[in-house]
Amino acid sequence: MLQTVVEWLWWDRLWLPGNLSWSDLEDKEDCVYAKASQLYGVLPCALCLLLVRYLFERCLATPLANAWGIEDSVHLTAEQNPVLEKYFCSQTRNPSQADLRSLCKKTGWPERKVDVWFRRRRNQERPGLRKRFCEASWRSVFYLFAFFGGILALYDKPWLYNLKEVWAKYPKQSLLASQYWYYILEMGFYFSLLLSLTFDVKRKDFKEQVIHHIATLTLLSFSWISNYIRVGTLVMAVHDSSDSLLEGAKVFNYAKWHRTANVMFVVFVVLFMVTRLVIFPFWLIHCTWVYPVEFYPPFFGYYFFNIMLLVLQILHVYWAILISRMLFKLIFSKLEGDDRSDEEEDDTDTTQEKSHKMDHRNGSGPRGRANGH
Structure with a gap:
């Protein structure tokens, strides 16, 4: 049964146009083709990138954060309470109003105090500013190098300037060394992001990020096996062009x-809208949807590849909405941090705030304690 599944999975009609088989893509003296077995190199590449990231954040990003005086916010520690701690760890971090009233009965605390406890406890779990700085620094540097690497791999290729050249002699297109390394590094990076999701800063679009990484890896894997490599490199270059600016703005x-960040963010918005909402759908998806049928009849891989591109385009529209909100905040209010991040909450008790304000008015109260609040 396993052999039958493998044979069906590698059935020629799933991956290649009609009248072609895997035997037609065997290496020759003047032509070397991409092979599925080469994708095993993605895992060690992802692990190496995780190690490089660790060294980068420890040896470069952290000293830079120290030089720029980037410090984590001082959080008020939640008071020890076994009942609330158990509920927080085993039930939910955001109890409903009814749950708050139930917890008040169990602890003997007023509702306001229980609510403040949960806010303080949630703040203790949130990553600090330095962690977000190091993460953004790593992504910004990688996207920058990836983009320029893509330009070096594409600038002298005819399909960059004439998209119909993407399908010339398809699928008998020889694999280039620059394409191999571009693919392996990009797939290794996205795989490393999947591996690090559990300890990276969790954002509001966490589920969309997971879908994006999986869709990207699936798309790149399929394009590699089906020898859609030319269009795959174009898709990667379009995505890398703006990402470095967003992370740099952060x-x-x-x-x-803030002035530098705002300028970079505005440039990012313009580039994102042009590349993700214009070039990607109207040039690249048009290239993969319209031009191939001029060379061969549609097959399963043709539909699968285009569906995956449409999934990415839906995510682009979703992120364009988030980015538009951020731009609105930048123009009409003050933009602080990443709109997708799980922001810190006010964890001060109203009664405590009032007492501290009275202390300041009366000239009492230690300065350090006031700053802590």
């Missing part, structure tokens, strides 16, 4: 270089 925003 880096400068965390460092309180």
Whole structure:
């Protein structure tokens, strides 16, 4: 049964146009083709990138954060309470109003105090500013190098300037060394992001990020096996072109270089809208949807590849909405941090705030304690 499944999975008609088989893509003296077995290199590449990221954040990003005076916010520690701690760890971090009233009865605390406890406890779980700075720094540097690497791999290729060249002599298109390394590094990076999701900063679009990484890896894997490599490199270059600016804007925003961050963010918005909402759907998807049928009849891989591109385009529209909200905040209010991040909550008790304000008015109260609040 396993052999039958493998044979069906590698059935020629799933991956290649009609009248072609895997035997037609065997290496020759003047032509070397991509092979599925080469994708095993993605895992060690992802592990190496995780190690490089660790060294980068420890040896470069952290000293830079120290030089720029980036410090984590001082959180008020939640008071020890076994009942609330058990509920927080085993039930939910955001209890409903009815749950708050039930917990008040169990603890003997007023509802306001229980609510403040949960806010303080949630703040203790949130990543600090330095962690977000290091993460954004790593992504910004990688996307920057990936984009320029893509330009070096594509600038002298005819299919960059004439999209119909993407399908010339398809699928008998020889694999280039630059394409191999571009693919392996990009797939290794996205795989490393999947591996690090559990300890990275969790954002509001966490589920969309998971879908994006899986869709990207699936798309790149399929394009590699089906020899859709030319269009695959174009898709990667389009995505890398704007991502570095967004992460760079976050880096400068965390460092309180707000003017620089705002300029970078505006440039990012323009580039994102042009590449993801214009070039990607109207040039690249058009290239994969319209041009191939001029060379061969549609097959399963043709439909599968285009459906995956449409999934990415739906995510682009979703992120364009989030980015538009951020731009609105930038224009009409003050933009602080990443709109997708799980923001810190006010964890001060109203009664405590009033007492501290009275202390300041009366000239009492230690300065350090006031700053802590």
